Amino acid sequence: MCGIAGYFGHVPDGANLLSRMAGAIVHRGPDGQGVSSWPNAGLAHRRLAIVDLANGQQPMSTEDGRFSISFNGEIFNHVELRRELEAKGRRFRTATDTEVILHLYEELGERSLSLLNGDFAFAVWDSVREQMFLARDRMGVRPLFYTRHRAAVYFASEVKALLQVPGLQATLDTVALDQIFTLWAPLAPRTAFKNIFELESATYAIVDRDGVRTSPYWRLEFPDHGDHSPTDATDELGDLLADAVRLRLRADVQVGCYLSGGLDSSLVAAIASEQGGQPLRTFALAFESSEHDERLFQQIVADRLGTRHVQTVIANGDVALDFPDVVRHTERPVIRSAPAPLFSLARTVRADGIKAVLTGEGADEIFAGYDIFKEAKVRRFCARQPASKKRPLLFRKLYPYLPNLNRQPAEYLSAFFSVGAEDLADPLFSHRPRFKSTAASKMFFSEDLRRTLGRYDAAEEMASLLPDDFRRWHPLHQAQYLETRFLLPGYILSSQGDRMAMAHGVEGRFPFLDHRLVEFAARLAPERKLRGLDEKHILRRVARDRLPEVIAERRKQPYRAPDSEAFVGRGTHGFVDxxxxxxxxxxxxxxxxxxxxxxxxKCAANPSSGFRDNSAFMGILSTQLWQQTFSEGSAARAATSAA
Structure with missing residues (x-):
């Protein structure tokens, strides 16, 4: 795992402490690390050697020594920024993007963030002001955590690094657990660890003797309902996406591509093949379970593009085998097994000699690809005739891959997806069914935990965080905001993205999360994204000339993996029991x-359990493993320190 670590404040034996912290961050990979320290402050980092392989593997300082930086991630437009800085007289000693950030911050301070196109978490120490500046990218790709302990503030790319601080113990935050069992992820800045916080996406923090002060520097915004440009924007989208891919192919090593067989990753792979000078290397998951397998579509794309294609075949037992490591790397309970196959895929990628991969992540959020967007539209449609027995049957068409749902009678579907007039004004309307289904798992909470939580409502806390202009947006845009602002950084990127890839020293790169593309998609009229029940309408138009028709017009197949069925029955692993x-x-x-x-x-007797039982099983198992991994280990470290 690559990342940054550091502290500000009174820390005895700071350099040795930072060495241990960096070691916790970089427990995998041979790519180099460095430690620098100053009075009252220290920085350490370890980065994958991807750009300027000989430099950038340790904290860097300006020539006068005032500013020093520790950086994790990539700045994809560093070449253009370097030219602008050189035109102003700046001199560079390396070809790294690290030095570009350093000089840009030296010139513009926090205003430099608006110029960065990349995925990053970095810290800049100002020795004159005695101030640490922390920042995280707009979409929340790269993680950054911090905590206050005794007379110091510590920060790191992994909580495991912070747990190396003597006397700092891991305690489960029960409110965060309630959020996970409702919303799928904690609401940042809260984490699964009590008193350890996450710097939110698109946010910077200033750390000095007065404490920690955070401030957002970018926000996802949508136009007011009805305020959209009527012009066709297909060509503009194609150009933007091509440029986002071009920037993310920049590296001194070969960049590969994940290929799921769906529209998004296939389109990214097609554009990368057009731009690359050598055959693209693509990597895919295949499942022994036919319910989850997509290898037929993957092979169609690989054959069309002529890629060197590698498949990782996942059996149920593989999911279970990797799961304890998955929990250790996600550093939080999870309610799905989906991160485990991606953990295995990243291992295959690194074994094949690839350090960076493009993925299609983010397209479903910004172009309305998820079924939850169509479901909300159908629910509003059904609300016009609440007594209709036929309209709820539309949900069967939305979820053909959920056999349990499709076996339910019309009366059940009508009740579950029912909508009253008062519901239409609910700011969380689009996501209420998901939250309701997930929250049913809280019936397994102990009585003590129920008393501790009292009347706390995670969904209402989410609603309290919505921007003032949220209610002026189109209903689709409201749903997109919820998914992009909370679920994308809190669950998709953290549990399935950065943490699973970087566990094996692989950097995920996400062209659809280029902020220019995100802002462009937000400005589009809703019908350009969701036309009727045709998701990602405009994106399909971009794909028509680049992909086989069966892929360009393929309906969304959500990425899923075997849940409880992978952990019960024959071949059960002892750690589960x-x-x-x-x-x-x-x-x-x-x-x-x-x-x-x-x-x-129940799950052992019926491996094809429904959503509630599966999410409850995975949430409970991962929470128990989290406790064993962190709470017990923390107690042991504390006992050792005391001795």
């Missing part, structure tokens, strides 16, 4: 042992 043993469940005190036992038995 150990984690869910009633005595262990009772010891940690988070869940009701008797209810967990019944759930475990």
């Amino acid at each position: 150990a984690a869910l043993r009633p005595e262990t469940v009772k010891e940690f005190g988070v869940f009701d042992p008797a209810k967990v036992k019944r759930l475990h038995e």
